[in-house]
Amino acid sequence: MKHAVCRTSEEPCQECLVGFGAEKIREDFPILWTKVHGKPLVYLDNAATTQKPQAVLDTLMRYYTEENSNVHRGVHFLSQVATQAYESGRTRVRQFLNASHDREIIFTRGTTEGINLVAQSYGRKHLRAGDEVIVSAMEHHSNIVPWQMICEEKRASLKVIPMNDAGELVMDEYERLLSDRTKFVSVVQVSNSNVLGTVNPISDIIGLAHRRGIPVLVDGAQAIPHTPVDVRALDCDFYVFSGHKLFGPTGIGVLYGKAELLESMPPYQGGGDMISAVSFEKTVYNTLPHKFEAGTPNIAGTIGLAAAIEYVEKIGMQQIAAYESELLDYGTELLAAIPGLRLIGTAKEKAGVLSFLLDGVHAHDIGTILDLEGVAIRAGHHCAMPVMKRFGVPAIARASLAFYNTRADLDALAKGIHKTIEVFA
Ligand code: C6P
Numbered sequence: 001m002k003h004a005v006c007r008t009s010e011e012p013c014q015e016c017l018v019g020f021g022a023e024k025i026r027e028d029f030p031i032l033w034t035k036v037h038g039k040p041l042v043y044l045d046n047a048a049t050t051q052k053p054q055a056v057l058d059t060l061m062r063y064y065t066e067e068n069s070n071v072h073r074g075v076h077f078l079s080q081v082a083t084q085a086y087e088s089g090r091t092r093v094r095q096f097l098n099a100s101h102d103r104e105i106i107f108t109r110g111t112t113e114g115i116n117l118v119a120q121s122y123g124r125k126h127l128r129a130g131d132e133v134i135v136s137a138m139e140h141h142s143n144i145v146p147w148q149m150i151c152e153e154k155r156a157s158l159k160v161i162p163m164n165d166a167g168e169l170v171m172d173e174y175e176r177l178l179s180d181r182t183k184f185v186s187v188v189q190v191s192n193s194n195v196l197g198t199v200n201p202i203s204d205i206i207g208l209a210h211r212r213g214i215p216v217l218v219d220g221a222q223a224i225p226h227t228p229v230d231v232r233a234l235d236c237d238f239y240v241f242s243g244h245k246l247f248g249p250t251g252i253g254v255l256y257g258k259a260e261l262l263e264s265m266p267p268y269q270g271g272g273d274m275i276s277a278v279s280f281e282k283t284v285y286n287t288l289p290h291k292f293e294a295g296t297p298n299i300a301g302t303i304g305l306a307a308a309i310e311y312v313e314k315i316g317m318q319q320i321a322a323y324e325s326e327l328l329d330y331g332t333e334l335l336a337a338i339p340g341l342r343l344i345g346t347a348k349e350k351a352g353v354l355s356f357l358l359d360g361v362h363a364h365d366i367g368t369i370l371d372l373e374g375v376a377i378r379a380g381h382h383c384a385m386p387v388m389k390r391f392g393v394p395a396i397a398r399a400s401l402a403f404y405n406t407r408a409d410l411d412a413l414a415k416g417i418h419k420t421i422e423v424f425a
Contacts, residue, residue: 020323025315026404028053039374042412047222047353047400048378049244052308056248059307063300071299072273072290086299089306090289096309097239098230099256103288106262107297110253111221112142114240115186117255117292118217119146121265122238123184129155131183134209136161136169137390138191138198141383143219147186156183163390167196167345171204178212185209185216189223195382195396196345197328197353199223206236215261221245225402226324226351228317231256243301247402248308252301255292262288269294320403324352327401331410338417344396352401358417361424363395369423370397373416 026032029051034041043051063085069078071086090105099105108114127133133147137160144158151158159182161174178185187205191198206216215237220229224241231239238261243252257265267274267285271294277284285291312320331354335341340359358366367379377399381388388394399413 044399046402089302092306106255108253110242114255123150127154131156188219198347199349243305248305370416
């Protein structure tokens with residue numbers, strides 16, 4: 001991967017880390033100036049949710065102070081302004097994902113709702129008794145439970161691609177699982193909840209399924225903040241992500257779907273906006289994308305998400321990926337040198353996460369002591385209980401990176417871990 005500044009692929013260089021300007025970027029995020037327990041906040045829980053730049057906060061404030069109205073419903077001025085802003089948000093998301101048409105972009109509440117939508121709409125229409133849906137061993141609960149629910153209803157079954165000790169999918173096993181019974185594949189792009197951080201060979205996963213005519217959904221929740229995504233180049237059938245992990249507001253997410261698939265699917269929910277005509281005898285559904293957006297949508301969320309996309313695009317997704325990769329290498333070296341610390345997730349292709357265990361210390365205790373040092377990490381099962389089971393542990397401590405993190409943040413993390421070890425010695 002090329003460095004942000006020097007543009008070589010040599011060892012991480014200080015110039016790149018400085019040249020990227022993370023220190024300057026941090027000024028755009030007011031919450032990063034917060035003090036926690038009297039110490040400067042070191043925010044390393046970005047896989048759970050990211051912080052919001054001033055540009056997003058200003059956009060939300062402007063929307064509510066100057067533009068607030070319902071969309072697709074009014075002839076009056078404000079409604080038209082809000083509708084225009086909402087639909088421009090859709091266009092921005094479409095461009096960001098390089099999708100072909102705005103109608104392929106459905107706004108949801110987040111990744112979880114996007115997967116439920118596909119399971120309940122596509123799955124309900126196409127699954128039959130005896131059919132199989134393939135997921136992987138490193139899925140977030142959000143990409144397991146919706147499929148279990150529909151499989152149970154349809155008497156279909158869930159098949160799981162296993163992973164090795166480094167947290168990489170066993171592709172031979174995946175190939176063996178694909179059969180005439182397979183009706184759908186739903187896999188995470190960057191491994192579950194970033195516990196492992198594995199970047200899966202998603203193009204190969206899609207290619208192998210497509211050879212058998214099987215559609216594929218990609219859970220992009222942990223990929224979208226770290227790497228450029230091109231749904232046409234990937235050729236995925238569905239792609240889902242959450243706005244709050246991409247420096248945007250909570251409660252807004254995106255489902256991309258190929259138009260011909262979305263056209264053929266029944267609505268997920270009924271209500272306003274998803275109809276073109278209603279009588280007590282029969283309802284005619286609206287066209288895409290509105291068919292899947294029942295009720296008043298999250299207008300402010302959409303506009304805020306568009307502002308977040310504009311913000312990250314100004315920095316550059318390639319630059320973000322390069323910078324974070326260098327930061328990850330730095331953090332990995334730092335943590336690997338700590339006696340008694342075991343890193344979880346050592347895949348060759350990895351995104352910005354450092355998950356670890358400390359001999360004789362529960363992950364929650366690590367999280368609590370780090371918090372007292374101002375360092376925010378996540379500790380627990382990370383909504384990935386099957387991953388915990390696979391590694392034989394009840395909980396893991398996880399530090400997850402964003403482009404506003406610096407080497408100094410990772411130094412503070414390492415210092416906090418040393419302190420934890422001292423406390424429990
Ligand atoms: N992972 C984490 O701390 P929602 O909650 O719908 O925005 O995203 C769900 C989800 C789906 N897939 C993956 C790979 C995810 O990581 C997440 C959310 C957070 O890791 C919260 S549990």
